[in-house]
Amino acid sequence: MRFKSIAKLLGRQVYTVEPLEAAIKACIGHQATIPFAEIQKSVMLTTVSWTAGRLLLLRSGALNTASNPKVCSVLDATCASAAAPAHFPARKMGEDWYVDGGLAANCPDLHALQEVEHLSRPIMMLSIGTAGVTRASSPDMIPRRGISWAKPALDLGIQAQERLAQEACMQRLNDRYLHLNKRPGVAQGALRELDLATPATTGMLTALANERFEELLRDPNQLRALKQIVATTPCIS
Secondary structure, three states, X not given: OHHHHHHHHHOOOOOOOHHHHHHHHHHHHHHHHOEHHHOOOOOEEEEEEOOOOEEEEEEOOOOOOOXXXXXXXXXXXXXXXXXXXXXXXXXEXXXXXXEEOHHHHOOOHHHHHHHHHOOOOXXXXXXXXXXXXXXXXXXXXXXXXXXXXXXXXXXXXXXXXXXXXXXXXXXXXXXXXXXXXXXXXXXXXXXXXXXXXXXXXXXXXXXXXXXXXXXXXXXXXXXXXXXXXXXXXXXXX
């Protein structure tokens, strides 16, 4: 684990993209090669242009695809959205290179909301988190200089934009918006890497999900919101 952390800071990406591509193809077969814009379900993925330095929303054919790269298969779109720096290599689509959309929209709830607001139809949103990191610290823990700023600053930036998106959605939708997430505790420290796929970590994730659901059942407001959202016919497929 220590070697991998050092590799993320000093070396090239930790993982090659081939196993990820194989997993995607195993899930969706030949559809991995079709243009992302040809999907007739409403699907939106996020990625960031390395050269332009801006967030790009990759949209399926049921949405507005005008901003999509000309060369953008389902496989390309998925790998571009997952190309976390220091983990996977950037993805080339057309003449540009793209990296993980989580750099600018780790919680893309607000972007999804803005995507469907123009439809002028009732909106219900259930947002499910990924047990990501939470910045909870004290003034005496602020790094003083150098490389010690790298990881805390990244975590802080990600959490700040996550909370901004969630608060904006809550203000617009009130009890028609529910975000569910559960941060790993001390006993689930292995999950903090979020890239260690073993039966043990899978069990930890399942346990976290069960704990979060039990918390929801004890909260009448959240339970009422969940029932309202799941009982409503989706506005978009």
